[in-house]
Amino acid sequence: MTTVRSNGQRKRVFIRTYGCQMNVYDSDRMADVLRPLGYALAPAPDQADLVVLNTCHIREHASEKVYSELGRMRDLKVERRAEGRDLTIAVAGCVAQAEGEEIAKRQPAVDIVVGPQAYHRLPQLLAEAERKTAILKAGKRLPGAGVLDTDFPAESKFDHLPAPQGVRAGSAFLSIQEGCDKFCTFCVVPYTRGAEYSRPAAKVLSEARQLVAAGAIEITLLGQNVNAYHGEAEDGSTWSLARLIHALAEIEGVARLRYTTSHPRDMDDDLIAAHGEVPQLVPYLHLPVQSGSDRILEAMNRRHGRDLFLDIVDRLRTARPDLALSSDFIVGFPGESDRDFDDTMGLVEQVGFASAFSFKYSRRPGTPGAAMDDQVPETVKSARLHALQALLGDQARAFNASKVGQTVPVLFAEPGRRPGQLIGKTPWLQSVYADGDPRLIGSIVEARLVEGHANSLAGEIVTGSYGVAA
Ligand code: SAH
Ligand code: SF4
Ligand code: F3S
Numbered sequence: 001m002t003t004v005r006s007n008g009q010r011k012r013v014f015i016r017t018y019g020c021q022m023n024v025y026d027s028d029r030m031a032d033v034l035r036p037l038g039y040a041l042a043p044a045p046d047q048a049d050l051v052v053l054n055t056c057h058i059r060e061h062a063s064e065k066v067y068s069e070l071g072r073m074r075d076l077k078v079e080r081r082a083e084g085r086d087l088t089i090a091v092a093g094c095v096a097q098a099e100g101e102e103i104a105k106r107q108p109a110v111d112i113v114v115g116p117q118a119y120h121r122l123p124q125l126l127a128e129a130e131r132k133t134a135i136l137k138a139g140k141r142l143p144g145a146g147v148l149d150t151d152f153p154a155e156s157k158f159d160h161l162p163a164p165q166g167v168r169a170g171s172a173f174l175s176i177q178e179g180c181d182k183f184c185t186f187c188v189v190p191y192t193r194g195a196e197y198s199r200p201a202a203k204v205l206s207e208a209r210q211l212v213a214a215g216a217i218e219i220t221l222l223g224q225n226v227n228a229y230h231g232e233a234e235d236g237s238t239w240s241l242a243r244l245i246h247a248l249a250e251i252e253g254v255a256r257l258r259y260t261t262s263h264p265r266d267m268d269d270d271l272i273a274a275h276g277e278v279p280q281l282v283p284y285l286h287l288p289v290q291s292g293s294d295r296i297l298e299a300m301n302r303r304h305g306r307d308l309f310l311d312i313v314d315r316l317r318t319a320r321p322d323l324a325l326s327s328d329f330i331v332g333f334p335g336e337s338d339r340d341f342d343d344t345m346g347l348v349e350q351v352g353f354a355s356a357f358s359f360k361y362s363r364r365p366g367t368p369g370a371a372m373d374d375q376v377p378e379t380v381k382s383a384r385l386h387a388l389q390a391l392l393g394d395q396a397r398a399f400n401a402s403k404v405g406q407t408v409p410v411l412f413a414e415p416g417r418r419p420g421q422l423i424g425k426t427p428w429l430q431s432v433y434a435d436g437d438p439r440l441i442g443s444i445v446e447a448r449l450v451e452g453h454a455n456s457l458a459g460e461i462v463t464g465s466y467g468v469a470a
Pocket of ligand 3: 019055056093094192
């Protein structure tokens with residue numbers, strides 16, 4: 001396959017990422033696969049030879065965005081062809097998996113559709129697309145090559161992807177688990193990502209060591225159901241997430257460990273205990289509950305009730321008293337009454353969340369929820385979302401305000417908008433703005449928090465505090 005343009009320049013790829021952190025990780029890995037083929041990263045589509053849209057299918061709005069973006073990419077392709085050049089358009093991610101054939105029909109300019117389990121096959125798909133394009137161009141036709149790979153291959157993509165390169169400013173994602181067998185009735189993930197799969201423990205540990213060697217001091221373990229992790233260990237035993245966290249904490253240079261996203265059903269005793277035992281495990285947990293109503297939790301097939309969630313929260317806070325919680329909520333699931341919604345508001349009041357994501361229920365084709373009676377009208381969903389977000393917003397502000405006056409370790413990640421300003425994260429995932437030397441990016445520095453806002457805090461770096469070097 002040609003990797004160098006006729007004018008001698010290297011090829012460039014632009015990757016746009018939608019959706020969750022799994023997709024952010026996957027986008028980095030696609031860049032890793034393409035790099036040996038000669039592809040450098042382009043900052044914008046108009047400077048790229050290959051555009052990859054790494055898509056999300058979770059809500060209708062997310063999927064529809066992809067088609068409008070594809071329309072823009074088609075226009076760019078037409079302009080390019082007029083100049084006698086090419087633009088290869090690839091659709092990856094969960095929309096690719098769920099709507100592969102439909103994408104090619106709705107937007108014929110698409111060259112490649114590749115599902116999340118087939119990224120290691122990108123080189124072959126690109127070669128095939130180039131061949132097809134050459135044939136189509138000879139016939140003066142515009143359409144894309146239309147190469148499709150949405151199989152769930154028998155071989156794991158993890159065994160075929162090159163070593164990760166992407167450590168940004170001391171922080172790295174590490175995917176340890178993929179797929180989901182839970183089949184919540186609202187959710188497309190079991191269909192787009194396939195069955196649950198845990199990477200072997202030794203593979204995870206060696207990737208973590210590589211990330212640390214590449215400058216990571218914070219590692220976020222990723223999985224659609226990360227706490228369902230049950231990876232094979234070298235001695236043939238099975239490691240839980242708690243066991244894995246203990247082992248990762250022993251790697252020298254790992255200052256912070258996070259994991260996301262968890263399911264309440266899989267918060268076992270050892271994992272809860274780990275929050276009190278492993279100092280590197282941050283005192284912050286994203287634990288989606290979706291609803292506070294037992295009736296709705298059951299209809300959602302969440303396989304736990306409100307009490308289990310409240311009990312887990314109590315036990316977590318006993319293990320780690322400064323633990324802050326975040327969650328996901330869906331309002332307007334089919335059949336949700338005012339009373340059910342009040343139960344959700346009551347649960348939020350009772351727990352107190354440091355941050356949260358909340359969504360109107362979106363009817364996803366092929367999921368059991370989409371076929372349920374008693375769909376909730378849009379206006380009701382909007383009113384409930386508004387009320388819930390007002391409460392969650394108050395709680396986030398109160399949480400940020402509660403940290404004002406404290407001196408906390410901040411991992412600085414990037415320059416701020418104002419010259420001389422840096423942006424970093426506290427252990428509780430709050431954004432902190434502080435003036436500081438850009439050389440501090442990628443290290444953990446003590447900062448005194450001086451002002452709290454809805455989504456961030458202002459801080460002052462404590463002079464003389466030593467950074468944990470990246
Ligand atoms: N595995 C995680 C969630 C993954 S999806 C868990 O089990 O909680 C991320 C979030 O998107 C979900 O927590 C849910 O709040 C939201 N979501 C998923 N499907 C949705 C739908 N059909 N409509 C609205 N929100 C949805
Ligand atoms: Fe979706 Fe439920 Fe699986 Fe989470 S646990 S990914 S919400 S099916
Ligand atoms: Fe979206 Fe797929 Fe993640 S549907 S939320 S990108 S797993």
